[in-house]
Amino acid sequence: MTRIIAGTARGARLEVPGAGTRPTSDRVRESLFGALESSDALVGAHVLDLYAGSGALGLESLSRGAADVDLVEHGRAAAAIVRRNAAVVAKAGGLPAARVHQSTVRAYLQRATGPFDLVFTDPPYDLDDDAMTADLVALAPLLSPDAVVVIERARRSTPPDLDAAKLELLRDKTYGDTRIWWAGPAEDEGQPAAESQSR
Secondary structure, three states, X not given: OEEOOOOOOOOOEEOOOOOOOOOOOHHHHHHHHHHHHHOOOOOOOEEEEEOOOOOHHHHHHHHOOOOEEEEEEOOHHHHHHHHHXXXXXXXXXXXXXXXXXXXXXXHHHHHOOOOEEEEEEOOOOOOOHHHHHHHHHHHHHHXXXXXXXXXXXXXXXXXXOOHHHOEEEEEEEEEOOEEEEEEEEOOOOOOOOOOXXXX
């Protein structure tokens, strides 16, 4: 059973899809969110959770003070679980419900407007490097200037091609078989931030 670790919805139980997703372990989530809170990256943030699975990462953000959260999950059964989890967290924390989008990541990014301040991308381990790079390139124009992008992959995966998306590495850390990269817009990007519009 996965639970919300902290915040206004602390202890809320989340369903986890039975197959086809790879939930982030509680230990990794706790460490990750401790670092995000210490970096002041959560409160008031507009959050995007790609390959949402159970929605645990985005919903943990909402519980800890994010302004709003968009959860993207392609699988029909998994998306239904994300919707139920979003409702549970909203009720438990007295929060606005996260928005759930049943869509491929690429299709969602092509129609989204942003800007997003915090993005989680936790794709299936078998997502190939070219697809990962294409996701990041499509995501980059939707980021706020100080955005943080958290990329979770297998420890032995090829590091994401941040240069292709004009992102720079902020930090990385390995937890057992999981490796997490933090990235943000490169300082010399020279592109205007995405204009705030209704998502």
